[in-house]
Amino acid sequence: MSPSFLSEKGFRFSIHSNEENRAHVHVFKDDNEAKIWLEPNVELDSNYGFKKKELQTALEIVNEHAEDFRKKYRDYIR
Secondary structure (H helix, E strand, O other): OOOEEEEEOOEEEEOOOOOOOOOEEEEEEOOEEEEEEOOOOOEEEEEEOOOHHHHHHHHHHHHHOHHHHHHHHHHHHO
16 A cells, blocks of 8 residues: 555545656545556546546646645655
């Protein structure tokens, strides 16, 4: 299990080290999951179950914490 780096508004954000090198976070809430790229810009890669409004909220949170997530990603995959 990958560690969670942030929990906010019911969302849990984590990084998986066994995937590609392009920085990204996984977002979980209930049984839903999304993968969001951090580089070169914050953008959705995949969505499994989130409704449009929930996904927008998750993207807003990632944008707000993007620099911190990028740093944590680099530190975690080393």
